[in-house]
Amino acid sequence: MSGMDAWLTVIVCGLVTIAVRASFIVLPPGAEVPAWLVGSLKYVAAAVLPALIVPDVLFRDVVPGDTVNIYRIIAAALAAAVALKTKHILGTMTTGMVALWLLKWWTPF
Amino acid sequence: MQTARSAFFHGLRDQVPFIPGFVPFGLITGAASISAGMDPWLSMAMSVIMFAGAAQLAALSLLAQHAPGGIVVLTVLVVNLRMMMYSAACAPYFRQTPRLRKWLFAYLLTDHVFAMLTTRFDKHHVPAHLDAYYFGVTGAMWCIWQASVAIGVFAGTLIPTQWSLDFAIPLVFLSLVFPALRTRSHWCAALAAGVAAAFCIALPLKLGLVAAAITGIVVGALAERWSVVRAGTNPGAQT
Structure with missing residues (x-):
């Protein structure tokens, strides 16, 4: 994506974000959240986050010849264990990053 | 004030x-x-x-x-x-x-x-x-x-x-995802979306993300309906 397109995309992303936030605040009083939205929102976070995580973990910086990035998978698994156990954002990030660095720089293979 | x-x-x-x-x-x-x-x-x-x-x-x-x-x-x-x-x-x-x-x-x-x-x-x-x-x-x-x-x-x-500081991006999402998984249906949605994202990576235009998210949302809703039906007709079923 060229520079101009990227800028345009970011501006449209900003407009979408403000529209979603402003929706009910600027609508006349009495407007209610539609039932279809409440129903479909239920699983949005649970579905979107893994859909964002998986490609970034599996397929970024893959060593030529490999299918997936095994270092990132191991580091993400350790971080996931910490996230599940502690629900601590900084602890999760530290575990994942340190694990990735150790695997990348101190493994003989 | x-x-x-x-x-x-x-x-x-x-x-x-x-x-x-x-x-x-x-x-x-x-x-x-x-x-x-x-x-x-x-x-x-x-x-x-x-x-x-x-x-x-x-x-x-x-x-x-x-x-x-x-x-x-x-x-x-x-x-x-x-x-x-x-x-x-x-x-x-x-x-x-x-x-x-x-x-x-x-x-x-x-x-x-x-x-x-x-x-x-x-x-x-x-x-x-x-x-x-x-x-x-x-x-x-x-x-x-x-x-x-x-x-x-x-x-x-x-x-x-x-x-590889960009690895921090999936890590942030990882720390956000578990609090969102409140019920078994949420877990089904997350697992389905994750698996779909892995298999949809070859889709053009990064459509894999959208396809995986929709898969997860549909599977979550189906899992919810299924568990409601099961609980309603045969409470305590072990299957």
């Missing part, structure tokens, strides 16, 4: 305990955008234009992979949809607020201030000078967020790419 001025400073003070939680998130967002290959000015502009941590991270990860603009916008919309619920919950507090200021307040709306507003104040008895209080809370948050992103962007330009 006797005067607008005191309400504003009251808001600022109430925000102070939460600052340590936002700063690392902002630093990571800034540094990860550089590590993912974004232009520093665009990274900073994105932070000011969007002012939404999770959506910023999702957008910059896709932009760095040269996803088409439509997919980036669609992803941002989906990641931010929860804000529509916040908007509905916060609307009663801003009934008396002038129209233009409503837009400013909407721009400043975050998960955090939504929780603060709805738990600390009664929407049927909105205190005087709540606007000034809100501006104190969100103004402090905005300044701290932009400053930490800016420091992150600057640090990101100094940190070598071998450090």
